[in-house]
Amino acid sequence: MAVAFRTEGLTRRFSGFTAVNNVSIEIPEGGVRTIIGPNGAGKTTFFNLLSGRIPPSAGRIFFGDRDVTDLLPYQRARLGMARSFQITNIFGKLSVEENVRLAVQAVYDGKANFFLPSSRMGDLRTKTEALLHDIGLFDARAALAENLSHGDQRRLEIGLVLASDPKVLLLDEPLAGMSPTETHATVELIKRVAEGRTVLLVEHDIDVIMSISRTITVFQTGAVLATGTPQEIRGNEAVQRAYLGELAE
Amino acid sequence: MRRVFSSPLLWTAVVFVILPFVAGANPLHYSGGFIDIGTTMLCFALFASGFNLLFGHVGELSFGHAMFFAIAAYTTALYTKGFDLNLFGFPYHHDPGGNMLLALAWSLGLTLLWGWLLARIIVPRSSGIYYSMITLAFAQVIFFITYKFGDFTGGEDGLQGIARPQLPGLPADWLQSSLHFYIFAAIVTFLTLALLYWIIESPFGSVLHAIRENKERARFLGYDVNKYRVNAFVLSTLFPAVGGWLWAYYQTSINPDAGSVAYSGDVVMMSLLGGIYSFFGPVLGAIIYWEMQNGVSQVTKFWEAWIGIVFVVFVLVGPRGIMGLLDDLRRYGISQFVRRSVSKDARMETDLAEELPPVVH
Numbered sequence: 001m002a003v004a005f006r007t008e009g010l011t012r013r014f015s016g017f018t019a020v021n022n023v024s025i026e027i028p029e030g031g032v033r034t035i036i037g038p039n040g041a042g043k044t045t046f047f048n049l050l051s052g053r054i055p056p057s058a059g060r061i062f063f064g065d066r067d068v069t070d071l072l073p074y075q076r077a078r079l080g081m082a083r084s085f086q087i088t089n090i091f092g093k094l095s096v097e098e099n100v101r102l103a104v105q106a107v108y109d110g111k112a113n114f115f116l117p118s119s120r121m122g123d124l125r126t127k128t129e130a131l132l133h134d135i136g137l138f139d140a141r142a143a144l145a146e147n148l149s150h151g152d153q154r155r156l157e158i159g160l161v162l163a164s165d166p167k168v169l170l171l172d173e174p175l176a177g178m179s180p181t182e183t184h185a186t187v188e189l190i191k192r193v194a195e196g197r198t199v200l201l202v203e204h205d206i207d208v209i210m211s212i213s214r215t216i217t218v219f220q221t222g223a224v225l226a227t228g229t230p231q232e233i234r235g236n237e238a239v240q241r242a243y244l245g246e247l248a249e
Numbered sequence: 250m251r252r253v254f255s256s257p258l259l260w261t262a263v264v265f266v267i268l269p270f271v272a273g274a275n276p277l278h279y280s281g282g283f284i285d286i287g288t289t290m291l292c293f294a295l296f297a298s299g300f301n302l303l304f305g306h307v308g309e310l311s312f313g314h315a316m317f318f319a320i321a322a323y324t325t326a327l328y329t330k331g332f333d334l335n336l337f338g339f340p341y342h343h344d345p346g347g348n349m350l351l352a353l354a355w356s357l358g359l360t361l362l363w364g365w366l367l368a369r370i371i372v373p374r375s376s377g378i379y380y381s382m383i384t385l386a387f388a389q390v391i392f393f394i395t396y397k398f399g400d401f402t403g404g405e406d407g408l409q410g411i412a413r414p415q416l417p418g419l420p421a422d423w424l425q426s427s428l429h430f431y432i433f434a435a436i437v438t439f440l441t442l443a444l445l446y447w448i449i450e451s452p453f454g455s456v457l458h459a460i461r462e463n464k465e466r467a468r469f470l471g472y473d474v475n476k477y478r479v480n481a482f483v484l485s486t487l488f489p490a491v492g493g494w495l496w497a498y499y500q501t502s503i504n505p506d507a508g509s510v511a512y513s514g515d516v517v518m519m520s521l522l523g524g525i526y527s528f529f530g531p532v533l534g535a536i537i538y539w540e541m542q543n544g545v546s547q548v549t550k551f552w553e554a555w556i557g558i559v560f561v562v563f564v565l566v567g568p569r570g571i572m573g574l575l576d577d578l579r580r581y582g583i584s585q586f587v588r589r590s591v592s593k594d595a596r597m598e599t600d601l602a603e604e605l606p607p608v609v610h
Contacts, residue, residue: 051469053465053469072468073468073469074468074469074470074471074472074473074474077468077469077470077471078471082469082470083469089463089465089466089469090463090466091458091459091462091463091466092462092463093462094458094459094462098455098458101455102455102456102459102467102470103470105452105455105456106470106471106472107471108452109456109471109472109473110473112452114451114452114453114456115447115448115451115452115453116451116452117451117452118451118452118455121452160466160470163470164470164471
């Protein structure tokens, strides 16, 4: 099976503290891969390394066959990697529609003349509207993004991530702070977009993780503790001790 | 094309037509002892609008845009008057030139070249306060060249006797009249501002707004943020350059004030006064600033203090400037507007119901 991501000895140190320690991992294409682990296990740092938000202290990152270790975030995004953030990261002072339009338009950067009216950019408008429907925010398109409810803002961010039709999605706790209804709707959205794509997910909600994931990777103190199907992870004693046990108490 | 000719440009045209009938701006007052400032307003409308392409639309404060105004003004003056230069033993002589388009070409060429060099140096290395300080430092370099390089630039006294150009098909002295020059300047200013409007409204302009709101998000969407910041910087120098070109011909003299810190600061004030999130804001700011200066300076020699007070009030009451206040007025109606002005609660209430983005024209 083709590989979406591969890391070799990926390490990140923060002034003496090693957040990600010599992680070599292969993530095959397709389906949802969830990364779980106790707080401080290095999940978000691992995401930041993959997406280029911070450079690694050592090790290499491969996206498909390509070494992307030295590429900037925008260059990685253009290769088909898109991410959401743990803390909602949208254009708060712009309208919902403008948010989505900018995300769709990014695909044309370097390909179309940006000084000509956007109507020249093929299906920019139809794509924007389709995506607004997809994330259920079409009726709220004129509102300022900062005035949306927390759940809607999280969904808008997933919309921004989806706009470029990326091969790989990195979603950092997309369900954090959502109400049960919002959670349900967003889980359905993630399931839908995971078809034909690779989704990397950091999540805490055990029920969601078990229902949505094809494989689960467990992080502990910056290293991979175990990888397997949800059933295998549930039955793994080391994982139970390190993580699930802690939750069960 | 329809969008290009929608309201903000129409307003601009209307205001430019009305302007000569406003007290301080009236070119016909020239003979009556006033020095008309209508054309000054136009030059600064261009200057401030270009500066605000960075300040309002990208969210980056350049504190040295007067250097571009000065480079263009001095280039025009030197081209028109002719000069002798001895550069490290290589003498160069230039005859006086009367072709205003060549003067413009030289002005734009040198300004854009300098702007591009600076953008390549400054943009990848700095943002925020450092960006402002580095632009200020480079502007001081230009200022001291004009100030100290006396044989070439006329030093403190500057250059006098810049001949106004002749327009094809019109009498040679047509532009000598203040009113005629105003008409010429208004047309040039309007066309140049139309170009700016085009830039702001284009997909390129949207990306600038995205960068202003959230650089990191823009990067992770796949935008080469620094490329846009460089391009916006270079484009923003074009408008002060056209302003400086007009300014040299209009004043018929030029001195180091053109590139001074004071002018770099004045356009900050004009933009904030008029409204930095609006296309028309800096134009309006430039007009009001000069009208206030003209009016208040006839009443008291402490006019700068009064303008300062108005400025402070605006920063506190209407951070989106006059255009922002007009926008609120249009959106909420007069009673809600007054409630919002006095009550923080009312402001929060209406802000939550807000449906339109804050970028106004």
